Amino acid sequence: MQTKFTNSKVLNLALASASALLFLVPTLSAIALTGNSNNSEKNISQIRDSFLVAQANCPTRRSRVDRTFETPNYYVTICSGDSQNSLGYYVGAAKDGSGGITVPLTRRSGDRYIAANGNTIYAVTPYELRVSRNGRTILNERILAVSGDDTFSARGCRNRESTFVTAETANYIVSICGGDLPGTYIGESKNGSGRIRLPLRNYGRDRFVAVNGDTRYILTRNELRVTQNGRTILRETVRNWN
Template sequence: MQLKLNNSKVLKLALASATTLLFLAPTLGVKALSNSEQNGTKIRDSFLVAQANCPTRRSTVDRTFETPNYYVTICSGDARNSLGYYVGAAKDGSGGITVPLTRRSGDRYIAANGNTIYAITPYELRVSQNGRTILNERILAASGDDTVVTRGCRNRESTFVTAETASYVISICGGNFPGTYIGESKNGSGRIRLPLQRYERDRYVAVNGNTRYILTPNELRVTQNGQTILRETIRNWN
């Protein structure tokens, strides 16, 4: 797909950064947002802007996502591409890109633009080029069917911990005290919700049959029949 750049100034900026180039072409009518709008905008409010960016009138908004720096819209299919479209737009209004989807699998959407692959789930946006990840951002919010979907703890629950590894997002939820372990795979393949067996300081343990989930600020470790089957370092702990 050939991409058009707004002007020579944008061209110079795009050439200065290969990563930025992915989202600086083309603008597709994306509205520039002021600082106050950026800070206060909810993903539900972006539906009208997102709808304007779907490539045809028959292509409507299926899902919208927000990362720290981008809005992403998944548009429904049309006669040109039955799977639909991936529409990415920079929050600073500098540009956007529309790419046909090549795969939809549950909450995972994949689009390809030459050797550049865009993959988005309710947990992360990952862009790779020639098999190498060049951009990875967590999802701040996601919506579908005009209903905001929040990951992790339920609306009426307290969130005690949110942790992130290379492959998972883990939440410790409860009321007045921690009571629930929630593990979600970033690729959208699975989610588990378990009562905590015990917790002490920053160590949380949940059990599902002979499988044990142990979360600390340093690592997520999963054991089965006493044998470690997964161990990943904690990247973020909040």
């Protein structure tokens, strides 16, 4: 795949000129992340700091915006497919204006979108943006907001619901939602493979319990534990609690 480099000066000019913008946005080519280097650690550092180096814009007139995601430092746009790439495109841009990248999607699975540029993989869900290289995570940021989804907000609760707690473990995001009081447990795997929404059975201070048949979901500030017929089948430490 042929790569093209841009810098912040070119990007600033592109923002001021529609014709320059159209010229800079690639169609199928992924924007290069780093130059050649014999030092892999230096490469990883470069990608972590500036893995987005092109303008965030759908690459062709026939591809439209399907969804957008926002993290603390980046914007990601998922564009629909066209005759050149039926799955669509992953388009990202750094908030500080340092650049962006446009890459054809390689997979769409529910709320999970994956794109690849050589051995660098971009994966975004309504809960996280993860970039990995050679199987090693080099960037992982939480999603702050999602557009293009009228049913659920980025944190799992419905748009008109209150969010009481959002907890993150290594593999899951759990939201406690409700009205004036907590009433619903929502759990979703970070890889987008599944979501469950259950009424709370009971709750106390920093402890929430939901039940689905013989399966019990217990969330506390310290851990997420799932039991089945009294036997623990999953236990993960809570990394973030909001």
